Amino acid sequence: MNYWLFKSEPDTFSVDDLARARRSTSPWDGVRNYQARNMMRDQMTVGDLGFFYHSSCDVPAIAGIVRIVRAGYPERAALDPKSRYFDAASDPAKPRWYCVDVCLERKIEPPITLETLRKHAHGALAEMVLLRRGNRLSVTPVTADEWRFILSLA
């Protein structure tokens, strides 16, 4: 059982978009970073939980909780010339990009803002990857302690 944080720009794909998806489930695709890919491909397991984080928006915040319902598998979009995520350099016989499927467990309302998280950047969340300087990873691990603490803020 692991915990994660998934970033998404709500203009592109928000918690509400996931809620509207069939069975509130969707591939977490479009990730084009090797570190993030490796986590999805190698470390995520069915049943893991994740925060759904809204980035690059008015109020960056954790807006929901998702559950991983399918472990890492080759991302279809990367191999689909019609997809905006198409990657011509990815060999279909040896796919470069992977995704997992996530299901919305519940929205967090009101969302837990980045501002709130930062208040604990020198305390309980001192080691949180999301808060690290210069962090740009779109998928980051969350420790069990961080997970519990953040839930207590909701």
Added chain:
DNA sequence: GCCAACGTTGGC
């Protein structure tokens, strides 16, 4: 293998 140039991320 180095590293400058460039593109992207993401908070502000």
Added chain:
DNA sequence: GCCAACGTTGGC
């Protein structure tokens, strides 16, 4: 819109 930080690319 700005800019710091970082990843990727490609020439050498």
